Amino acid sequence: xxxxxxxxxxxxxxxxxxxxxxxxxxxxxxxxxxxxxxxxxxxxxxxxxxxxxxxxxxxxxxxxxxxxxxxxxxxxxxxxxxxxxxxxxxxxxxxxxxxxxxxxxxxxxxxxxxxxxxxxxxxxxxxxxxxxxxxxxxxxxxxxxxxxxxxxxxxxxxxxxxxxxxxxxxxxxxxxxxxxxxxxxxxxxxxxxxxxxxxxxxxxxxxxxxxxxxxxxxxxxxxxxxxxxxxxxxxxxxxxxxxxxxxxxxxxxxxxxxxxxxxxxxxxxxxxxxxxxxxxxxxxxxxxxxxxxxxxxxxxxxxxxxxxxxxxxxxxx
Amino acid sequence: xxxxxxxxxxxxxxxxxxxxxxxxxxxxxxxxxxxxxxxxxxxxxxxxxxxxxxxxxxxxxxxxxxxxxxxxxxxxxxxxx
Numbered sequence: 001x002x003x004x005x006x007x008x009x010x011x012x013x014x015x016x017x018x019x020x021x022x023x024x025x026x027x028x029x030x031x032x033x034x035x036x037x038x039x040x041x042x043x044x045x046x047x048x049x050x051x052x053x054x055x056x057x058x059x060x061x062x063x064x065x066x067x068x069x070x071x072x073x074x075x076x077x078x079x080x081x082x083x084x085x086x087x088x089x090x091x092x093x094x095x096x097x098x099x100x101x102x103x104x105x106x107x108x109x110x111x112x113x114x115x116x117x118x119x120x121x122x123x124x125x126x127x128x129x130x131x132x133x134x135x136x137x138x139x140x141x142x143x144x145x146x147x148x149x150x151x152x153x154x155x156x157x158x159x160x161x162x163x164x165x166x167x168x169x170x171x172x173x174x175x176x177x178x179x180x181x182x183x184x185x186x187x188x189x190x191x192x193x194x195x196x197x198x199x200x201x202x203x204x205x206x207x208x209x210x211x212x213x214x215x216x217x218x219x220x221x222x223x224x225x226x227x228x229x230x231x232x233x234x235x236x237x238x239x240x241x242x243x244x245x246x247x248x249x250x251x252x253x254x255x256x257x258x259x260x261x262x263x264x265x266x267x268x269x270x271x272x273x274x275x276x277x278x279x280x281x282x283x284x285x286x287x288x289x290x291x292x293x294x295x296x297x298x299x300x301x302x303x304x305x306x307x308x309x310x311x312x313x314x315x316x317x
Numbered sequence: 318x319x320x321x322x323x324x325x326x327x328x329x330x331x332x333x334x335x336x337x338x339x340x341x342x343x344x345x346x347x348x349x350x351x352x353x354x355x356x357x358x359x360x361x362x363x364x365x366x367x368x369x370x371x372x373x374x375x376x377x378x379x380x381x382x383x384x385x386x387x388x389x390x391x392x393x394x395x396x397x398x
Contacts, residue, residue, distance in 0.1 A: 168369065
């Protein structure tokens with residue numbers, strides 16, 4: 001059973017109530033200001049969730065209710081404008097395909113994987129896995145929405161990567177499934193959104209950004225830039241995660257998830273930058289700044305989460 | 318004058334013509350291998366590909382050889398493939 005999360009303020013309380021009571025008819029506008037950034041973020045998260053797998057306490061028809069979509073749109077506007085304000089702009093004189101890996105290497109943020117590798121306690125790793133589960137149990141889903149919005153060559157390129165994410169036709173190999181098996185073996189709950197009530201603002205923002213990038217055709221370049229940055233920062237950190245989990249004697253299924261990503265993402269990062277972003281740019285060169293925007297946003301949101309968790313764990317960043 | 322007669326024959330969508338390379342050498346990085354292959358390494362051990370595209374180590378420093386694990390990114394530029 002997947003139920004609506006706990007409200008975190010007046011807006012989410014009103015919005016969730018409107019969702020629960022929706023019954024195939026127009027609803028009156030939810031005209032409530034968010035009480036806090038977390039209140040806004042959990043509202044947007046639940047709104048996006050209606051477009052994934054929904055909630056058992058909400059009718060499926062509520063997804064396209066205009067009064068409820070109006071709330072989603074307003075919260076997305078605020079989120080996008082906040083993300084664009086954080087972005088310093090596209091790096092000057094840099095070509096996406098040629099310089100992407102160099103640019104990623106120059107970005108310097110705290111690494112949660114390094115902390116897990118060397119010093120994290122089992123409690124901290126379980127904490128991190130609960131936070132990661134909000135994203136990893138969806139993994140490739142928001143990017144799947146981008147496929148029909150791309151030119152042909154880019155569609156083929158993206159599907160080549162996505163096919164691997166979705167297990168190459170084998171339900172036992174889906175990356176989301178590997179993660180679910182891993183956290184279940186660690187004694188955690190493997191259902192979608194199981195730990196969203198514990199998720200801090202930074203986790204909600206990461207997930208909301210990805211969903212927004214995936215759902216808006218206008219943001220297709222940002223979605224692929226985000227994908228490229230995510231893949232380009234996954235292979236080496238996944239090795240560190242696997243080593244940290246081994247150090248702590250954690251479940252082999254969870255270690256296997258990270259080991260799989262060492263090799264898978266060494267492929268995916270090349271595909272994401274060269275064939276996926278490359279073929280989008282071949283036909284839509286004006287998307288280059290958007291690719292950089294998505295890439296920056298991916299790394300920036302991860303930095304913010306790393307700072308937050310290291311602070312909670314009282315580790316120097 | 319019919320507009321139809323002036324129309325150029327339609328071209329294939331960009332990037333969709335020609336054969337897709339089965340082997341791609343990534344500058345400074347691995348060799349991408351499309352499709353199913355069995356690789357025999359220096360010791361004669363055979364490794365079977367398990368995904369649509371595989372990345373084969375070219376820098377020699379991978380801990381998952383013959384597969385790439387991203388280690389080339391930690392090497393000085395002149396030591397990369």
